[in-house]
Amino acid sequence: MAPKKGGKEPAKKPGKEAVKVSGPPPKPKKIPPPPACFKPEDIARFKEVFKLHDEENIDKVPIDDIGIMLRRIGFNPKTAELQELFAKILEDDLVDQVEFHEFLFMIEAKMAMGDDFEVVIVNAMRDLGHDDEETGLVDFEKFREELMTWGEPLVDIEFMDWIKLCMKDKTYNIEDGTFRYIKFIENMNMRDRRFFPEPINYFKLDQKTLAAMAMQKAQEEKEAEEKKAAEKRAREEAKRQRMIAEGLIPPD
Numbered sequence: 001m002a003p004k005k006g007g008k009e010p011a012k013k014p015g016k017e018a019v020k021v022s023g024p025p026p027k028p029k030k031i032p033p034p035p036a037c038f039k040p041e042d043i044a045r046f047k048e049v050f051k052l053h054d055e056e057n058i059d060k061v062p063i064d065d066i067g068i069m070l071r072r073i074g075f076n077p078k079t080a081e082l083q084e085l086f087a088k089i090l091e092d093d094l095v096d097q098v099e100f101h102e103f104l105f106m107i108e109a110k111m112a113m114g115d116d117f118e119v120v121i122v123n124a125m126r127d128l129g130h131d132d133e134e135t136g137l138v139d140f141e142k143f144r145e146e147l148m149t150w151g152e153p154l155v156d157i158e159f160m161d162w163i164k165l166c167m168k169d170k171t172y173n174i175e176d177g178t179f180r181y182i183k184f185i186e187n188m189n190m191r192d193r194r195f196f197p198e199p200i201n202y203f204k205l206d207q208k209t210l211a212a213m214a215m216q217k218a219q220e221e222k223e224a225e226e227k228k229a230a231e232k233r234a235r236e237e238a239k240r241q242r243m244i245a246e247g248l249i250p251p252d
Contacts, residue, residue, distance in 0.1 A: 060097040069108040140179040
């Protein structure tokens with residue numbers, strides 16, 4: 001029998017549709033305050049470096065630029081240290097951009113790690129300045145010639161700034177032309193810890209690369225000297241053998 005017209009339709013069973021919950025939108029992420037160890041002038045300096053790499057003006061920088069940025073303010077981070085900073089500060093390993101507050105916490109963490117570039121650059125300057133007796137003094141002009149050639153060469157205007165700085169902190173003696181490179185490095189490191197602008201192009205030298213090149217050059221010079229000495233001994237021995245053959249001196 002056909003159903004009667006006008007009859008009530010059977011009630012629908014409740015479906016499994018998602019329940020929509022109304023409410024206020026999630027609060028924006030609260031940016032933590034900067035580390036207490038930084039003074040306002042420090043933060044201003046770091047912000048300046050940050051803005052140089054924020055090319056899209058989105059208050060974020062590429063994660064690949066962090067190593068360069070840390071070097072700009074005086075550090076020499078290793079690859080493993082950078083990875084450690086990323087793992088410690090960033091939310092996950094898929095992040096490819098860094099915000100300013102995260103950069104500040106990376107700086108703080110890198111400060112706690114310490115840095116070993118002082119020993120490296122001392123050795124590089126000693127080798128480039130030919131301070132074989134490790135007196136802490138080198139000929140400034142000879143050192144200048146090396147820095148204009150090795151690593152990423154300095155240009156004349158940069159070296160003029162260097163001379164002014166060395167005269168100001170009394171590490172360059174105009175009278176005898178000597179340069180107190182160890183004291184200079186100490187002075188620069190003190191400035192770095194206070195987050196002064198990078199001195200002239202001190203970090204352009206790329207300390208570890210420069211040190212490796214300096215040691216390589218020292219080794220090449222040593223080998224050249226040894227070769228010259230060996231050739232001299234060979235000539236003297238050949239001369240002695242000729243004199244023996246001619247009966248001028250007795251054989252051994």
